[in-house]
Amino acid sequence: MIKNIWKNPKIEYIGDIAIIKPPFNYQDENELKKLANKTLEKNKYIKSVWLASSPVEGEFKIREYKYLAGEYRSETIYKEHGCSFKVDIRKVFITPRLSYEHLRIASLVKSGEIITNMFAGAGLFSIIIAKKSKPKLVHSIDINPDAYKYMVDNIEINKVNDVVIPYLGDSKKVIEEKLVNSSDRVLMPLPEKALEYIKYAILAINKKGFIHVYLHVNSKKDEDYLSLAESMVKEELNKYNITYKFINSKEVRPVGPRLYQVVVDVYIEKN
Ligand SMILES: C[S@@+](CC[C@H](N)C(=O)[O-])C[C@H]1O[C@@H](n2cnc3c(N)ncnc32)[C@H](O)[C@@H]1O
Structure with a gap:
Protein backbone atom coordinates (compact mmCIF):
# COMPACT_ATOMS: atom_id res chain seq x y z
CA MET A 1 0.00 0.00 0.00
CA ILE A 2 1.34 3.42 -0.97
CA LYS A 3 1.09 5.75 2.02
CA ASN A 4 -1.20 8.80 2.01
CA ILE A 5 1.63 11.23 1.35
CA TRP A 6 2.17 9.60 -2.06
CA LYS A 7 -1.44 9.72 -3.27
CA ASN A 8 -0.63 12.86 -5.24
CA PRO A 9 3.15 12.85 -5.40
CA LYS A 10 4.92 15.73 -7.09
CA ILE A 11 6.75 14.25 -10.05
CA GLU A 12 8.56 16.32 -12.66
CA TYR A 13 9.58 14.88 -16.03
CA ILE A 14 12.78 15.95 -17.79
CA GLY A 15 13.11 13.99 -21.02
CA ASP A 16 13.03 10.31 -20.07
CA ILE A 17 13.88 10.99 -16.41
CA ALA A 18 11.28 11.29 -13.64
CA ILE A 19 12.12 13.35 -10.56
CA ILE A 20 10.20 12.71 -7.36
CA LYS A 21 9.95 15.81 -5.17
CA PRO A 22 8.78 14.87 -1.67
CA PRO A 23 8.93 17.15 1.34
CA PHE A 24 12.68 17.36 1.97
CA ASN A 25 12.50 15.67 5.36
CA TYR A 26 10.78 12.59 3.93
CA GLN A 27 13.13 9.62 4.32
CA ASP A 28 11.20 6.36 3.91
CA GLU A 29 13.44 4.61 1.32
CA ASN A 30 11.03 1.70 0.86
CA GLU A 31 8.08 3.92 0.04
CA LEU A 32 10.22 5.96 -2.33
CA LYS A 33 11.48 2.87 -4.20
CA LYS A 34 7.89 1.58 -4.50
CA LEU A 35 6.75 4.87 -5.96
CA ALA A 36 9.76 4.97 -8.32
CA ASN A 37 9.03 1.47 -9.64
CA LYS A 38 5.35 2.31 -10.05
CA THR A 39 6.35 5.42 -12.02
CA LEU A 40 8.51 3.27 -14.33
CA GLU A 41 5.68 0.74 -14.84
CA LYS A 42 3.08 3.42 -15.59
CA ASN A 43 5.21 5.48 -18.02
CA LYS A 44 6.95 3.34 -20.61
CA TYR A 45 8.94 6.32 -21.92
CA ILE A 46 10.51 6.94 -18.49
CA LYS A 47 13.84 5.13 -18.12
CA SER A 48 15.25 6.47 -14.88
CA VAL A 49 13.82 7.78 -11.60
CA TRP A 50 15.61 10.08 -9.15
CA LEU A 51 14.72 11.65 -5.83
CA ALA A 52 15.23 15.41 -5.47
CA SER A 53 16.90 15.31 -2.06
CA SER A 54 17.67 19.00 -1.53
CA PRO A 55 16.26 22.32 -2.68
CA VAL A 56 17.88 24.07 -5.67
CA GLU A 57 20.81 25.97 -4.18
CA GLY A 58 24.29 27.45 -4.57
CA GLU A 59 25.81 29.60 -7.27
CA PHE A 60 25.05 27.06 -10.03
CA LYS A 61 21.41 26.61 -8.88
CA ILE A 62 21.53 22.84 -8.81
CA ARG A 63 20.25 20.29 -6.29
CA GLU A 64 21.24 16.96 -4.77
CA TYR A 65 19.62 13.81 -6.20
CA LYS A 66 19.44 10.20 -5.02
CA TYR A 67 19.07 7.38 -7.52
CA LEU A 68 15.84 5.40 -7.08
CA ALA A 69 15.07 3.10 -10.05
CA GLY A 70 15.63 2.23 -13.72
CA GLU A 71 18.83 3.09 -15.57
CA TYR A 72 21.52 4.75 -13.45
CA ARG A 73 21.66 7.81 -15.68
CA SER A 74 21.10 11.52 -15.04
CA GLU A 75 21.76 12.84 -18.56
CA THR A 76 18.81 13.12 -20.95
CA ILE A 77 17.38 15.10 -23.86
CA TYR A 78 14.71 17.57 -22.76
CA LYS A 79 12.46 19.00 -25.49
CA GLU A 80 10.76 22.38 -25.40
CA HIS A 81 9.10 24.46 -28.16
CA GLY A 82 10.60 22.28 -30.91
CA CYS A 83 14.17 22.58 -29.54
CA SER A 84 16.22 19.77 -27.94
CA PHE A 85 18.42 20.29 -24.91
CA LYS A 86 21.01 17.84 -23.63
CA VAL A 87 21.21 18.23 -19.84
CA ASP A 88 22.43 16.37 -16.79
CA ILE A 89 19.93 17.03 -14.01
CA ARG A 90 22.75 16.69 -11.45
CA LYS A 91 25.01 19.25 -13.15
CA VAL A 92 22.86 22.06 -14.57
C1 LIG B 1 18.14 29.85 -12.84
S1 LIG B 1 19.52 29.31 -13.74
C2 LIG B 1 19.20 29.84 -15.40
C3 LIG B 1 18.08 29.14 -16.04
C4 LIG B 1 18.07 29.23 -17.54
N1 LIG B 1 18.04 30.60 -17.98
C5 LIG B 1 16.88 28.46 -18.08
O1 LIG B 1 16.00 29.08 -18.67
O2 LIG B 1 16.88 27.24 -17.94
C6 LIG B 1 20.74 30.47 -13.29
C7 LIG B 1 22.08 30.24 -13.94
O3 LIG B 1 22.95 31.34 -13.62
C8 LIG B 1 24.26 30.85 -13.52
N2 LIG B 1 25.04 31.87 -12.78
C9 LIG B 1 25.10 32.10 -11.45
N3 LIG B 1 25.87 33.16 -11.18
C10 LIG B 1 26.32 33.62 -12.38
C11 LIG B 1 27.15 34.71 -12.78
N4 LIG B 1 27.67 35.53 -11.87
N5 LIG B 1 27.40 34.89 -14.08
C12 LIG B 1 26.89 34.04 -15.02
N6 LIG B 1 26.09 32.98 -14.71
C13 LIG B 1 25.81 32.79 -13.42
C14 LIG B 1 24.12 29.50 -12.84
O4 LIG B 1 25.23 28.69 -13.11
C15 LIG B 1 22.81 28.98 -13.47
O5 LIG B 1 23.07 28.16 -14.57
Missing part, protein backbone atom coordinates in the same frame (compact mmCIF):
# COMPACT_ATOMS: atom_id res chain seq x y z
CA PHE A 93 19.71 23.97 -13.66
CA ILE A 94 16.71 22.73 -15.61
CA THR A 95 12.97 23.05 -15.09
CA PRO A 96 9.93 22.70 -17.36
CA ARG A 97 8.29 25.42 -15.27
CA LEU A 98 9.99 28.20 -17.26
CA SER A 99 8.61 26.89 -20.54
CA TYR A 100 5.93 29.59 -20.96
CA GLU A 101 8.39 32.33 -20.01
CA HIS A 102 10.93 31.12 -22.60
CA LEU A 103 8.30 31.51 -25.30
CA ARG A 104 6.98 34.82 -23.96
CA ILE A 105 10.43 36.41 -24.16
CA ALA A 106 11.06 34.92 -27.63
CA SER A 107 7.78 36.49 -28.82
CA LEU A 108 8.96 39.97 -27.70
CA VAL A 109 12.21 39.81 -29.69
CA LYS A 110 12.20 41.77 -32.93
CA SER A 111 14.11 40.84 -36.05
CA GLY A 112 17.78 41.92 -35.96
CA GLU A 113 18.01 42.41 -32.18
CA ILE A 114 21.22 41.72 -30.28
CA ILE A 115 20.54 40.06 -26.95
CA THR A 116 22.60 39.32 -23.85
CA ASN A 117 21.47 36.47 -21.63
CA MET A 118 23.38 36.98 -18.35
CA PHE A 119 22.43 33.67 -16.67
CA ALA A 120 21.94 31.24 -19.53
CA GLY A 121 22.18 27.77 -17.93
CA ALA A 122 22.11 25.10 -20.66
CA GLY A 123 20.98 27.78 -23.15
CA LEU A 124 17.18 27.47 -23.13
CA PHE A 125 16.16 31.15 -23.48
CA SER A 126 19.02 31.82 -25.92
CA ILE A 127 18.35 28.89 -28.22
CA ILE A 128 14.54 29.19 -28.19
CA ILE A 129 14.91 32.90 -29.09
CA ALA A 130 17.37 32.01 -31.88
CA LYS A 131 14.95 29.41 -33.28
CA LYS A 132 11.64 31.26 -32.88
CA SER A 133 12.58 34.90 -33.51
CA LYS A 134 15.14 36.43 -35.83
CA PRO A 135 17.78 37.94 -33.55
CA LYS A 136 21.10 38.98 -35.03
CA LEU A 137 23.07 37.61 -32.07
CA VAL A 138 22.44 36.17 -28.63
CA HIS A 139 25.39 36.51 -26.22
CA SER A 140 24.82 33.65 -23.79
CA ILE A 141 26.76 33.60 -20.52
CA ASP A 142 27.02 31.10 -17.67
CA ILE A 143 29.50 30.66 -14.82
CA ASN A 144 28.96 26.90 -14.36
CA PRO A 145 31.46 24.98 -16.57
CA ASP A 146 28.97 22.11 -16.99
CA ALA A 147 26.16 24.47 -18.01
CA TYR A 148 28.58 26.04 -20.50
CA LYS A 149 29.52 22.61 -21.90
CA TYR A 150 25.85 21.63 -22.36
CA MET A 151 25.05 25.05 -23.83
CA VAL A 152 27.82 24.55 -26.43
CA ASP A 153 26.41 21.09 -27.26
CA ASN A 154 22.86 22.47 -27.45
CA ILE A 155 23.89 25.28 -29.80
CA GLU A 156 25.27 22.55 -32.08
CA ILE A 157 22.25 20.21 -31.68
CA ASN A 158 19.81 23.02 -32.57
CA LYS A 159 22.01 24.42 -35.36
CA VAL A 160 22.13 27.99 -34.08
CA ASN A 161 25.94 28.36 -34.15
CA ASP A 162 25.74 31.48 -36.31
CA VAL A 163 23.47 33.28 -33.82
CA VAL A 164 24.15 32.11 -30.24
CA ILE A 165 27.62 32.90 -28.84
CA PRO A 166 28.47 31.02 -25.62
CA TYR A 167 30.64 32.54 -22.86
CA LEU A 168 31.97 30.84 -19.72
CA GLY A 169 32.33 33.19 -16.78
CA ASP A 170 30.79 35.72 -14.44
CA SER A 171 28.40 37.82 -16.54
CA LYS A 172 29.61 40.91 -14.70
CA LYS A 173 33.15 40.38 -16.04
CA VAL A 174 32.12 39.14 -19.49
CA ILE A 175 30.02 42.28 -20.00
CA GLU A 176 32.73 44.62 -18.72
CA GLU A 177 35.37 43.01 -20.92
CA LYS A 178 33.42 42.19 -24.10
CA LEU A 179 29.84 43.43 -24.22
CA VAL A 180 29.69 47.10 -23.17
CA ASN A 181 27.04 48.96 -25.25
CA SER A 182 26.42 45.81 -27.28
CA SER A 183 22.75 44.87 -26.86
CA ASP A 184 19.11 45.79 -27.48
CA ARG A 185 17.79 43.44 -24.81
CA VAL A 186 19.23 41.85 -21.66
CA LEU A 187 17.80 38.84 -19.79
CA MET A 188 18.53 38.37 -16.09
CA PRO A 189 16.96 34.99 -15.19
CA LEU A 190 18.60 34.61 -11.77
CA PRO A 191 16.44 36.17 -9.04
CA GLU A 192 19.18 35.95 -6.39
CA LYS A 193 21.57 38.19 -8.36
CA ALA A 194 19.31 40.28 -10.59
CA LEU A 195 19.28 43.46 -8.46
CA GLU A 196 23.02 43.33 -7.78
CA TYR A 197 23.72 42.83 -11.51
CA ILE A 198 21.35 45.51 -12.92
CA LYS A 199 24.36 47.82 -13.24
CA TYR A 200 25.93 45.36 -15.74
CA ALA A 201 22.67 44.88 -17.64
CA ILE A 202 22.57 48.66 -18.16
CA LEU A 203 26.24 48.58 -19.22
CA ALA A 204 25.39 45.96 -21.87
CA ILE A 205 22.52 47.99 -23.35
CA ASN A 206 23.41 50.02 -26.43
CA LYS A 207 21.82 53.47 -25.82
CA LYS A 208 18.28 52.10 -25.38
CA GLY A 209 16.63 48.75 -24.96
CA PHE A 210 14.84 46.28 -22.73
CA ILE A 211 15.91 44.56 -19.52
CA HIS A 212 14.00 41.58 -18.10
CA VAL A 213 14.59 41.41 -14.35
CA TYR A 214 13.60 38.21 -12.51
CA LEU A 215 13.02 38.47 -8.76
CA HIS A 216 11.74 36.45 -5.84
CA VAL A 217 9.12 38.40 -3.95
CA ASN A 218 7.67 37.53 -0.60
CA SER A 219 4.03 38.39 -0.48
CA LYS A 220 2.28 38.90 2.83
CA LYS A 221 -1.48 38.61 2.84
CA ASP A 222 -3.18 41.16 0.57
CA GLU A 223 0.13 42.60 -0.53
CA ASP A 224 0.51 43.50 -4.19
CA TYR A 225 3.69 41.62 -4.92
CA LEU A 226 3.99 42.98 -8.47
CA SER A 227 4.12 46.56 -7.17
CA LEU A 228 6.60 45.40 -4.56
CA ALA A 229 8.81 43.90 -7.31
CA GLU A 230 8.62 47.15 -9.31
CA SER A 231 9.62 49.23 -6.30
CA MET A 232 12.64 46.95 -5.70
CA VAL A 233 13.75 47.42 -9.32
CA LYS A 234 12.99 51.17 -9.19
CA GLU A 235 15.22 51.67 -6.17
CA GLU A 236 18.11 50.07 -8.07
CA LEU A 237 17.48 51.82 -11.42
CA ASN A 238 17.30 55.24 -9.72
CA LYS A 239 21.03 54.96 -8.97
CA TYR A 240 21.95 55.30 -12.65
CA ASN A 241 21.90 58.04 -15.26
CA ILE A 242 19.03 56.60 -17.31
CA THR A 243 15.37 57.17 -18.00
CA TYR A 244 13.17 54.12 -17.76
CA LYS A 245 9.61 52.87 -18.07
CA PHE A 246 8.01 49.71 -16.70
CA ILE A 247 6.45 47.81 -19.59
CA ASN A 248 5.01 44.80 -17.79
CA SER A 249 5.30 42.91 -14.51
CA LYS A 250 3.97 39.41 -14.04
CA GLU A 251 4.23 36.28 -11.94
CA VAL A 252 6.41 33.62 -13.55
CA ARG A 253 5.72 30.85 -11.03
CA PRO A 254 5.19 30.28 -7.32
CA VAL A 255 8.44 29.10 -5.69
CA GLY A 256 7.38 28.61 -2.06
CA PRO A 257 4.69 29.47 0.46
CA ARG A 258 3.80 33.11 -0.34
CA LEU A 259 6.99 33.37 -2.40
CA TYR A 260 6.73 34.17 -6.11
CA GLN A 261 9.13 34.42 -9.00
CA VAL A 262 8.22 37.63 -10.78
CA VAL A 263 9.54 39.25 -13.96
CA VAL A 264 9.71 42.99 -14.46
CA ASP A 265 10.16 44.12 -18.09
CA VAL A 266 11.78 47.55 -18.28
CA TYR A 267 12.56 49.84 -21.20
CA ILE A 268 15.61 52.03 -20.56
CA GLU A 269 17.36 54.90 -22.33
CA LYS A 270 20.85 55.96 -21.37
CA ASN A 271 21.20 59.75 -20.86
Whole structure:
Protein backbone atom coordinates (compact mmCIF):
# COMPACT_ATOMS: atom_id res chain seq x y z
CA MET A 1 0.00 0.00 0.00
CA ILE A 2 1.34 3.42 -0.97
CA LYS A 3 1.09 5.75 2.02
CA ASN A 4 -1.20 8.80 2.01
CA ILE A 5 1.63 11.23 1.35
CA TRP A 6 2.17 9.60 -2.06
CA LYS A 7 -1.44 9.72 -3.27
CA ASN A 8 -0.63 12.86 -5.24
CA PRO A 9 3.15 12.85 -5.40
CA LYS A 10 4.92 15.73 -7.09
CA ILE A 11 6.75 14.25 -10.05
CA GLU A 12 8.56 16.32 -12.66
CA TYR A 13 9.58 14.88 -16.03
CA ILE A 14 12.78 15.95 -17.79
CA GLY A 15 13.11 13.99 -21.02
CA ASP A 16 13.03 10.31 -20.07
CA ILE A 17 13.88 10.99 -16.41
CA ALA A 18 11.28 11.29 -13.64
CA ILE A 19 12.12 13.35 -10.56
CA ILE A 20 10.20 12.71 -7.36
CA LYS A 21 9.95 15.81 -5.17
CA PRO A 22 8.78 14.87 -1.67
CA PRO A 23 8.93 17.15 1.34
CA PHE A 24 12.68 17.36 1.97
CA ASN A 25 12.50 15.67 5.36
CA TYR A 26 10.78 12.59 3.93
CA GLN A 27 13.13 9.62 4.32
CA ASP A 28 11.20 6.36 3.91
CA GLU A 29 13.44 4.61 1.32
CA ASN A 30 11.03 1.70 0.86
CA GLU A 31 8.08 3.92 0.04
CA LEU A 32 10.22 5.96 -2.33
CA LYS A 33 11.48 2.87 -4.20
CA LYS A 34 7.89 1.58 -4.50
CA LEU A 35 6.75 4.87 -5.96
CA ALA A 36 9.76 4.97 -8.32
CA ASN A 37 9.03 1.47 -9.64
CA LYS A 38 5.35 2.31 -10.05
CA THR A 39 6.35 5.42 -12.02
CA LEU A 40 8.51 3.27 -14.33
CA GLU A 41 5.68 0.74 -14.84
CA LYS A 42 3.08 3.42 -15.59
CA ASN A 43 5.21 5.48 -18.02
CA LYS A 44 6.95 3.34 -20.61
CA TYR A 45 8.94 6.32 -21.92
CA ILE A 46 10.51 6.94 -18.49
CA LYS A 47 13.84 5.13 -18.12
CA SER A 48 15.25 6.47 -14.88
CA VAL A 49 13.82 7.78 -11.60
CA TRP A 50 15.61 10.08 -9.15
CA LEU A 51 14.72 11.65 -5.83
CA ALA A 52 15.23 15.41 -5.47
CA SER A 53 16.90 15.31 -2.06
CA SER A 54 17.67 19.00 -1.53
CA PRO A 55 16.26 22.32 -2.68
CA VAL A 56 17.88 24.07 -5.67
CA GLU A 57 20.81 25.97 -4.18
CA GLY A 58 24.29 27.45 -4.57
CA GLU A 59 25.81 29.60 -7.27
CA PHE A 60 25.05 27.06 -10.03
CA LYS A 61 21.41 26.61 -8.88
CA ILE A 62 21.53 22.84 -8.81
CA ARG A 63 20.25 20.29 -6.29
CA GLU A 64 21.24 16.96 -4.77
CA TYR A 65 19.62 13.81 -6.20
CA LYS A 66 19.44 10.20 -5.02
CA TYR A 67 19.07 7.38 -7.52
CA LEU A 68 15.84 5.40 -7.08
CA ALA A 69 15.07 3.10 -10.05
CA GLY A 70 15.63 2.23 -13.72
CA GLU A 71 18.83 3.09 -15.57
CA TYR A 72 21.52 4.75 -13.45
CA ARG A 73 21.66 7.81 -15.68
CA SER A 74 21.10 11.52 -15.04
CA GLU A 75 21.76 12.84 -18.56
CA THR A 76 18.81 13.12 -20.95
CA ILE A 77 17.38 15.10 -23.86
CA TYR A 78 14.71 17.57 -22.76
CA LYS A 79 12.46 19.00 -25.49
CA GLU A 80 10.76 22.38 -25.40
CA HIS A 81 9.10 24.46 -28.16
CA GLY A 82 10.60 22.28 -30.91
CA CYS A 83 14.17 22.58 -29.54
CA SER A 84 16.22 19.77 -27.94
CA PHE A 85 18.42 20.29 -24.91
CA LYS A 86 21.01 17.84 -23.63
CA VAL A 87 21.21 18.23 -19.84
CA ASP A 88 22.43 16.37 -16.79
CA ILE A 89 19.93 17.03 -14.01
CA ARG A 90 22.75 16.69 -11.45
CA LYS A 91 25.01 19.25 -13.15
CA VAL A 92 22.86 22.06 -14.57
CA PHE A 93 19.71 23.97 -13.66
CA ILE A 94 16.71 22.73 -15.61
CA THR A 95 12.97 23.05 -15.09
CA PRO A 96 9.93 22.70 -17.36
CA ARG A 97 8.29 25.42 -15.27
CA LEU A 98 9.99 28.20 -17.26
CA SER A 99 8.61 26.89 -20.54
CA TYR A 100 5.93 29.59 -20.96
CA GLU A 101 8.39 32.33 -20.01
CA HIS A 102 10.93 31.12 -22.60
CA LEU A 103 8.30 31.51 -25.30
CA ARG A 104 6.98 34.82 -23.96
CA ILE A 105 10.43 36.41 -24.16
CA ALA A 106 11.06 34.92 -27.63
CA SER A 107 7.78 36.49 -28.82
CA LEU A 108 8.96 39.97 -27.70
CA VAL A 109 12.21 39.81 -29.69
CA LYS A 110 12.20 41.77 -32.93
CA SER A 111 14.11 40.84 -36.05
CA GLY A 112 17.78 41.92 -35.96
CA GLU A 113 18.01 42.41 -32.18
CA ILE A 114 21.22 41.72 -30.28
CA ILE A 115 20.54 40.06 -26.95
CA THR A 116 22.60 39.32 -23.85
CA ASN A 117 21.47 36.47 -21.63
CA MET A 118 23.38 36.98 -18.35
CA PHE A 119 22.43 33.67 -16.67
CA ALA A 120 21.94 31.24 -19.53
CA GLY A 121 22.18 27.77 -17.93
CA ALA A 122 22.11 25.10 -20.66
CA GLY A 123 20.98 27.78 -23.15
CA LEU A 124 17.18 27.47 -23.13
CA PHE A 125 16.16 31.15 -23.48
CA SER A 126 19.02 31.82 -25.92
CA ILE A 127 18.35 28.89 -28.22
CA ILE A 128 14.54 29.19 -28.19
CA ILE A 129 14.91 32.90 -29.09
CA ALA A 130 17.37 32.01 -31.88
CA LYS A 131 14.95 29.41 -33.28
CA LYS A 132 11.64 31.26 -32.88
CA SER A 133 12.58 34.90 -33.51
CA LYS A 134 15.14 36.43 -35.83
CA PRO A 135 17.78 37.94 -33.55
CA LYS A 136 21.10 38.98 -35.03
CA LEU A 137 23.07 37.61 -32.07
CA VAL A 138 22.44 36.17 -28.63
CA HIS A 139 25.39 36.51 -26.22
CA SER A 140 24.82 33.65 -23.79
CA ILE A 141 26.76 33.60 -20.52
CA ASP A 142 27.02 31.10 -17.67
CA ILE A 143 29.50 30.66 -14.82
CA ASN A 144 28.96 26.90 -14.36
CA PRO A 145 31.46 24.98 -16.57
CA ASP A 146 28.97 22.11 -16.99
CA ALA A 147 26.16 24.47 -18.01
CA TYR A 148 28.58 26.04 -20.50
CA LYS A 149 29.52 22.61 -21.90
CA TYR A 150 25.85 21.63 -22.36
CA MET A 151 25.05 25.05 -23.83
CA VAL A 152 27.82 24.55 -26.43
CA ASP A 153 26.41 21.09 -27.26
CA ASN A 154 22.86 22.47 -27.45
CA ILE A 155 23.89 25.28 -29.80
CA GLU A 156 25.27 22.55 -32.08
CA ILE A 157 22.25 20.21 -31.68
CA ASN A 158 19.81 23.02 -32.57
CA LYS A 159 22.01 24.42 -35.36
CA VAL A 160 22.13 27.99 -34.08
CA ASN A 161 25.94 28.36 -34.15
CA ASP A 162 25.74 31.48 -36.31
CA VAL A 163 23.47 33.28 -33.82
CA VAL A 164 24.15 32.11 -30.24
CA ILE A 165 27.62 32.90 -28.84
CA PRO A 166 28.47 31.02 -25.62
CA TYR A 167 30.64 32.54 -22.86
CA LEU A 168 31.97 30.84 -19.72
CA GLY A 169 32.33 33.19 -16.78
CA ASP A 170 30.79 35.72 -14.44
CA SER A 171 28.40 37.82 -16.54
CA LYS A 172 29.61 40.91 -14.70
CA LYS A 173 33.15 40.38 -16.04
CA VAL A 174 32.12 39.14 -19.49
CA ILE A 175 30.02 42.28 -20.00
CA GLU A 176 32.73 44.62 -18.72
CA GLU A 177 35.37 43.01 -20.92
CA LYS A 178 33.42 42.19 -24.10
CA LEU A 179 29.84 43.43 -24.22
CA VAL A 180 29.69 47.10 -23.17
CA ASN A 181 27.04 48.96 -25.25
CA SER A 182 26.42 45.81 -27.28
CA SER A 183 22.75 44.87 -26.86
CA ASP A 184 19.11 45.79 -27.48
CA ARG A 185 17.79 43.44 -24.81
CA VAL A 186 19.23 41.85 -21.66
CA LEU A 187 17.80 38.84 -19.79
CA MET A 188 18.53 38.37 -16.09
CA PRO A 189 16.96 34.99 -15.19
CA LEU A 190 18.60 34.61 -11.77
CA PRO A 191 16.44 36.17 -9.04
CA GLU A 192 19.18 35.95 -6.39
CA LYS A 193 21.57 38.19 -8.36
CA ALA A 194 19.31 40.28 -10.59
CA LEU A 195 19.28 43.46 -8.46
CA GLU A 196 23.02 43.33 -7.78
CA TYR A 197 23.72 42.83 -11.51
CA ILE A 198 21.35 45.51 -12.92
CA LYS A 199 24.36 47.82 -13.24
CA TYR A 200 25.93 45.36 -15.74
CA ALA A 201 22.67 44.88 -17.64
CA ILE A 202 22.57 48.66 -18.16
CA LEU A 203 26.24 48.58 -19.22
CA ALA A 204 25.39 45.96 -21.87
CA ILE A 205 22.52 47.99 -23.35
CA ASN A 206 23.41 50.02 -26.43
CA LYS A 207 21.82 53.47 -25.82
CA LYS A 208 18.28 52.10 -25.38
CA GLY A 209 16.63 48.75 -24.96
CA PHE A 210 14.84 46.28 -22.73
CA ILE A 211 15.91 44.56 -19.52
CA HIS A 212 14.00 41.58 -18.10
CA VAL A 213 14.59 41.41 -14.35
CA TYR A 214 13.60 38.21 -12.51
CA LEU A 215 13.02 38.47 -8.76
CA HIS A 216 11.74 36.45 -5.84
CA VAL A 217 9.12 38.40 -3.95
CA ASN A 218 7.67 37.53 -0.60
CA SER A 219 4.03 38.39 -0.48
CA LYS A 220 2.28 38.90 2.83
CA LYS A 221 -1.48 38.61 2.84
CA ASP A 222 -3.18 41.16 0.57
CA GLU A 223 0.13 42.60 -0.53
CA ASP A 224 0.51 43.50 -4.19
CA TYR A 225 3.69 41.62 -4.92
CA LEU A 226 3.99 42.98 -8.47
CA SER A 227 4.12 46.56 -7.17
CA LEU A 228 6.60 45.40 -4.56
CA ALA A 229 8.81 43.90 -7.31
CA GLU A 230 8.62 47.15 -9.31
CA SER A 231 9.62 49.23 -6.30
CA MET A 232 12.64 46.95 -5.70
CA VAL A 233 13.75 47.42 -9.32
CA LYS A 234 12.99 51.17 -9.19
CA GLU A 235 15.22 51.67 -6.17
CA GLU A 236 18.11 50.07 -8.07
CA LEU A 237 17.48 51.82 -11.42
CA ASN A 238 17.30 55.24 -9.72
CA LYS A 239 21.03 54.96 -8.97
CA TYR A 240 21.95 55.30 -12.65
CA ASN A 241 21.90 58.04 -15.26
CA ILE A 242 19.03 56.60 -17.31
CA THR A 243 15.37 57.17 -18.00
CA TYR A 244 13.17 54.12 -17.76
CA LYS A 245 9.61 52.87 -18.07
CA PHE A 246 8.01 49.71 -16.70
CA ILE A 247 6.45 47.81 -19.59
CA ASN A 248 5.01 44.80 -17.79
CA SER A 249 5.30 42.91 -14.51
CA LYS A 250 3.97 39.41 -14.04
CA GLU A 251 4.23 36.28 -11.94
CA VAL A 252 6.41 33.62 -13.55
CA ARG A 253 5.72 30.85 -11.03
CA PRO A 254 5.19 30.28 -7.32
CA VAL A 255 8.44 29.10 -5.69
CA GLY A 256 7.38 28.61 -2.06
CA PRO A 257 4.69 29.47 0.46
CA ARG A 258 3.80 33.11 -0.34
CA LEU A 259 6.99 33.37 -2.40
CA TYR A 260 6.73 34.17 -6.11
CA GLN A 261 9.13 34.42 -9.00
CA VAL A 262 8.22 37.63 -10.78
CA VAL A 263 9.54 39.25 -13.96
CA VAL A 264 9.71 42.99 -14.46
CA ASP A 265 10.16 44.12 -18.09
CA VAL A 266 11.78 47.55 -18.28
CA TYR A 267 12.56 49.84 -21.20
CA ILE A 268 15.61 52.03 -20.56
CA GLU A 269 17.36 54.90 -22.33
CA LYS A 270 20.85 55.96 -21.37
CA ASN A 271 21.20 59.75 -20.86
C1 LIG B 1 18.14 29.85 -12.84
S1 LIG B 1 19.52 29.31 -13.74
C2 LIG B 1 19.20 29.84 -15.40
C3 LIG B 1 18.08 29.14 -16.04
C4 LIG B 1 18.07 29.23 -17.54
N1 LIG B 1 18.04 30.60 -17.98
C5 LIG B 1 16.88 28.46 -18.08
O1 LIG B 1 16.00 29.08 -18.67
O2 LIG B 1 16.88 27.24 -17.94
C6 LIG B 1 20.74 30.47 -13.29
C7 LIG B 1 22.08 30.24 -13.94
O3 LIG B 1 22.95 31.34 -13.62
C8 LIG B 1 24.26 30.85 -13.52
N2 LIG B 1 25.04 31.87 -12.78
C9 LIG B 1 25.10 32.10 -11.45
N3 LIG B 1 25.87 33.16 -11.18
C10 LIG B 1 26.32 33.62 -12.38
C11 LIG B 1 27.15 34.71 -12.78
N4 LIG B 1 27.67 35.53 -11.87
N5 LIG B 1 27.40 34.89 -14.08
C12 LIG B 1 26.89 34.04 -15.02
N6 LIG B 1 26.09 32.98 -14.71
C13 LIG B 1 25.81 32.79 -13.42
C14 LIG B 1 24.12 29.50 -12.84
O4 LIG B 1 25.23 28.69 -13.11
C15 LIG B 1 22.81 28.98 -13.47
O5 LIG B 1 23.07 28.16 -14.57
